[in-house]
Amino acid sequence: ETGVTQTPRHLVMGMTNKKSLKCEQHLGHNAMYWYKQSAKKPLELMFVYSLEERVENNSVPSRFSPECPNSSHLFLHLHTLQPEDSALYLCASSLGRGHPNEKLFFGSGTQLSVL
Amino acid sequence: GQNIDQPTEMTATEGAIVQINCTYQTSGFNGLFWYQQHAGEAPTFLSYNVLDGLEEKGRFSSFLSRSKGYSYLLLKELQMKDSASYLCAVREDRGYQKVTFGTGTKLQVIP
Numbered sequence: 001e002t003g004v005t006q007t008p009r010h011l012v013m014g015m016t017n018k019k020s021l022k023c024e025q026h027l028g029h030n031a032m033y034w035y036k037q038s039a040k041k042p043l044e045l046m047f048v049y050s051l052e053e054r055v056e057n058n059s060v061p062s063r064f065s066p067e068c069p070n071s072s073h074l075f076l077h078l079h080t081l082q083p084e085d086s087a088l089y090l091c092a093s094s095l096g097r098g099h100p101n102e103k104l105f106f107g108s109g110t111q112l113s114v115l
Numbered sequence: 116g117q118n119i120d121q122p123t124e125m126t127a128t129e130g131a132i133v134q135i136n137c138t139y140q141t142s143g144f145n146g147l148f149w150y151q152q153h154a155g156e157a158p159t160f161l162s163y164n165v166l167d168g169l170e171e172k173g174r175f176s177s178f179l180s181r182s183k184g185y186s187y188l189l190l191k192e193l194q195m196k197d198s199a200s201y202l203c204a205v206r207e208d209r210g211y212q213k214v215t216f217g218t219g220t221k222l223q224v225i226p
Contacts, residue, residue: 002159004157016146040123041121041215041218041219042215042216042217042218042219043158043204045213045214045215047174050215052203056213085182090158103148103160103163104148104150104158104160104214105160106157106158106159107157108156109157
């Protein structure tokens with residue numbers, strides 16, 4: 001248990017569907033992240049929220065829409081996805097504010113398949 | 116930007132020692148992480164280096180040379196449960212964690 005919980009663990013959706021991924025952290029952290037992990041590719045940073053403000057959008061297509069209502073919750077809203085969007089989506093959190101030796105705590109991820 | 120290279124796969128024998136190398140090129144360096152990821156699970160933190168030298172933590176050690184853009188993770192007394200992917204990641208400090216990951220090295224430990 002890392003203190004970061006993601007739901008659902010698995011998701012299959014069609015290209016016309018709308019779905020949301022949820023992430024919750026119980027660590028009192030100030031920063032939350034979405035990463036995409038595809039086979040044989042590095043973890044790709046998608047979005048970063050620091051104190052509920054989006055501070056990084058790493059050129060992610062608009063069919064991915066993040067939401068951070070408070071420092072403990074993070075969502076990724078999905079609509080009109082493509083088959084190449086199939087991947088493991090990982091949420092992470094960290095202390096934030098540039099703490100020394102700060103590290104990321106990851107959730108177990110949502111394995112997404114787009115048909 | 117960041118460019119991180121590590122071997123794709125390695126195989127080692129139970130009880131042996133294995134060294135996983137990582138080289139990086141970065142425009143702003145503020146530390147290097149190693150994470151372990153078992154198949155189907157979340158990455159978990161192993162080590163962090165920000166100064167040159169060796170950091171030892173039980174069976175795992177990590178080394179950093181900033182001038183060479185080089186790090187390695189050393190695993191001693193290998194166990195079957197060490198079979199996993201090992202991710203090298205470089206951090207830029209922007210007040211939050213801007214962390215860029217390598218592709219990971221898949222380590223298989225054989226009897």
